[in-house]
Amino acid sequence: MATIREKGYHHWEGQLRDKPWNFWPITRTGIKLAFERRRFKLLFVLSFLPAVIYGVGVYVSERLENFKFMAQGVDKTLQVNPGFFRSYLTLDLIFFEILLLMSLSGAGLIADDFRHKAIQLYLARPLSKSDYLLGKAGVVMFFVGLLTLVPGILLFILKLLFSGSFKFFLNYPWLILSIIFYSAFLMIFFTAFVLLASSLSNNRNYVIAIMWSIYIFSNVLGAILRIIFHSPYSALLSLKANLDQVGAAFFLVKPPYDYPWFLSFLLLISFCLLAYVVVRRKIRGVEVIR
Amino acid sequence: MNVDLKNIHFSYGSVKALNGVSFSLREGATGLLGPNGAGKSTLLKVMLGFLIPDEGEGRVLGYDLRTEQKFIRQQVGYMPEDECYIPGMDAVTFTSYMGELSGMSRQEAIKRAHDVLFYVGLGESRYRLIDTYSAGMRQRLKLAQALVHDPRLLFLDEPTSNLDPAGRQEILELIREVATIRDISVLISSHLLADIEFICDEVVIINKGLIAASGRIEDLKMINYQLYELKIKGELNSFKKELESSGCRVEETEDRLIKVYTPPGFDHLEIFRVAARNNIQVRQFVRSQTSLEDLFARVVGVD
Numbered sequence: 001m002a003t004i005r006e007k008g009y010h011h012w013e014g015q016l017r018d019k020p021w022n023f024w025p026i027t028r029t030g031i032k033l034a035f036e037r038r039r040f041k042l043l044f045v046l047s048f049l050p051a052v053i054y055g056v057g058v059y060v061s062e063r064l065e066n067f068k069f070m071a072q073g074v075d076k077t078l079q080v081n082p083g084f085f086r087s088y089l090t091l092d093l094i095f096f097e098i099l100l101l102m103s104l105s106g107a108g109l110i111a112d113d114f115r116h117k118a119i120q121l122y123l124a125r126p127l128s129k130s131d132y133l134l135g136k137a138g139v140v141m142f143f144v145g146l147l148t149l150v151p152g153i154l155l156f157i158l159k160l161l162f163s164g165s166f167k168f169f170l171n172y173p174w175l176i177l178s179i180i181f182y183s184a185f186l187m188i189f190f191t192a193f194v195l196l197a198s199s200l201s202n203n204r205n206y207v208i209a210i211m212w213s214i215y216i217f218s219n220v221l222g223a224i225l226r227i228i229f230h231s232p233y234s235a236l237l238s239l240k241a242n243l244d245q246v247g248a249a250f251f252l253v254k255p256p257y258d259y260p261w262f263l264s265f266l267l268l269i270s271f272c273l274l275a276y277v278v279v280r281r282k283i284r285g286v287e288v289i290r
Numbered sequence: 291m292n293v294d295l296k297n298i299h300f301s302y303g304s305v306k307a308l309n310g311v312s313f314s315l316r317e318g319a320t321g322l323l324g325p326n327g328a329g330k331s332t333l334l335k336v337m338l339g340f341l342i343p344d345e346g347e348g349r350v351l352g353y354d355l356r357t358e359q360k361f362i363r364q365q366v367g368y369m370p371e372d373e374c375y376i377p378g379m380d381a382v383t384f385t386s387y388m389g390e391l392s393g394m395s396r397q398e399a400i401k402r403a404h405d406v407l408f409y410v411g412l413g414e415s416r417y418r419l420i421d422t423y424s425a426g427m428r429q430r431l432k433l434a435q436a437l438v439h440d441p442r443l444l445f446l447d448e449p450t451s452n453l454d455p456a457g458r459q460e461i462l463e464l465i466r467e468v469a470t471i472r473d474i475s476v477l478i479s480s481h482l483l484a485d486i487e488f489i490c491d492e493v494v495i496i497n498k499g500l501i502a503a504s505g506r507i508e509d510l511k512m513i514n515y516q517l518y519e520l521k522i523k524g525e526l527n528s529f530k531k532e533l534e535s536s537g538c539r540v541e542e543t544e545d546r547l548i549k550v551y552t553p554p555g556f557d558h559l560e561i562f563r564v565a566a567r568n569n570i571q572v573r574q575f576v577r578s579q580t581s582l583e584d585l586f587a588r589v590v591g592v593d
Contacts, residue, residue, distance in 0.1 A: 011473070016393035
């Protein structure tokens with residue numbers, strides 16, 4: 001039977017706990033809020049289309065005899081090997097979808113808190129700046145992971161299931177690690193990229209503009225300089241090219257640009273560190289000096 | 291002691307915001323008064339651990355200001371002055387989210403969120419998006435999020451700002467009720483003296499980063515000065531000058547009432563002597579009831 005209590009303030013009889021995963025409610029709430037946007041739900045579902053197409057590709061590669069009548073030369077073009085997984089994880093469309101999803105769910109992560117002065121509400125709780133940032137980072141990582149890590153592993157499992165043997169696994173025992181580590185690399189990079197952009201303005205529309213401008217402008221600039229100077233190092237200015245170059249190294253395939261892959265790796269890691277420093281400095285409990 | 295600060299200094303670059311603040315806070319409701327820029331909000335933020343003092347030491351609820359901010363924030367409820375909220379949430383989600391971040395389990399936080407939202411008068415609109423709330427409703431919501439984890443100490447920064455008179459009275463009554471509950475102490479920063487007088491027994495007056503006065507409001511009124519109201523006939527200027535040279539503060543109201551604030555130990559008969567020396571006829575002489583406004587004006591040195 002429900003307790004009948006007097007009107008007024010009552011003490012809470014529970015015990016506050018110091019949780020090791022203090023950031024988790026921030027991540028969970030961020031994900032939940034993203035799904036409350038109708039446009040986001042539609043986009044989210046559509047963003048799995050490339051994974052589905054690649055899944056069909058894996059199936060077809062194991063049933064080549066059945067599909068030869070449909071497309072000639074399919075056995076040469078459709079080879080499921082490390083390059084196949086790398087091509088999925090460095091697909092232009094995947095990066096485009098990540099940015100599209102982040103425009104709806106990531107742009108406001110910090111910007112909205114700035115706009116509505118909510119940072120002080122978080123930091124007035126037993127949370128550190130790191131907890132706050134981890135919580136926000138978790139939202140970006142979740143969505144980037146869903147578009148990279150999850151399909152990558154599923155495609156690998158599908159390949160094993162459709163082939164009906166462990167031959168593929170024995171041929172490329174390191175491939176699953178490549179998928180995991182390159183996906184983790186993408187998750188870290190995009191987290192740094194989105195959170196940095198989100199902390200640069202308190203208007204989410206500007207944040208979206210910043211994200212797309214940096215991504216597109218860097219790619220265009222890299223391409224133009226490559227044409228002008230005929231130097232592969234021009235690709236270092238392009239975010240996409242750097243991600244491709246690092247991806248090739250992770251999957252042990254020939255890099256698309258003729259310069260050492262670790263330059264791209266160092267550049268992207270430096271970008272992430274710089275983003276961390278900038279975002280950390282921007283998060284303060286005191287916003288207004290009186 | 292709930293709060294015990296000793297010689298706290300804090301600067302924003304070259305601007306000194308707190309210049310050796312020391313005070314203790316006992317149970318009950320205490321008002322933190324001061325003009326704009328006096329250092330009230332800075333002091334609250336130092337106590338919450340948002341800002342680390344340049345010098346000095348202090349404890350809040352027994353926890354060290356410099357090293358144990360996390361424990362302080364777990365036990366303290368903070369209602370910021372700014373209009374702050376998280377968009378896209380209803381009040382239950384927002385309040386329970388804040389409870390969870392304080393260390394409550396999810397289910398307990400949701401249950402408690404309903405309780406406090408009913409308590410602050412948002413029960414009927416608790417499933418509405420916060421974005422659609424009025425300023426008064428958001429003010430109540432800020433109080434709810436400060437109370438959700440049942441803090442032992444409540445810091446309220448300008449709790450009645452942006453409120454109409456009716457809303458202000460309701461919020462003040464809620465705060466007064468919380469302040470009367472055993473085990474919860476309230477520190478209210480405000481420049482609205484009537485709010486402080488309505489809720490608090492004690493007051494800390496801060497001016498230019500220093501504690502100008504602190505203690506029970508009634509005691510401070512008695513200790514710091516006496517107020518006399520006079521009606522006179524004659525030239526005010528010389529009379530005023532001589533009284534001011536003896537340490538009194540003299541004000542003339544629009545209806546030609548003269549208010550004389552005398553320092554501690556001042557013999558009120560001296561006013562008559564000064565009047566006689568300046569050929570002033572005293573036609574009315576009343577020892578007046580002092581208000582917090584008078585105390586504030588006297589201590590801070592403003593009208």
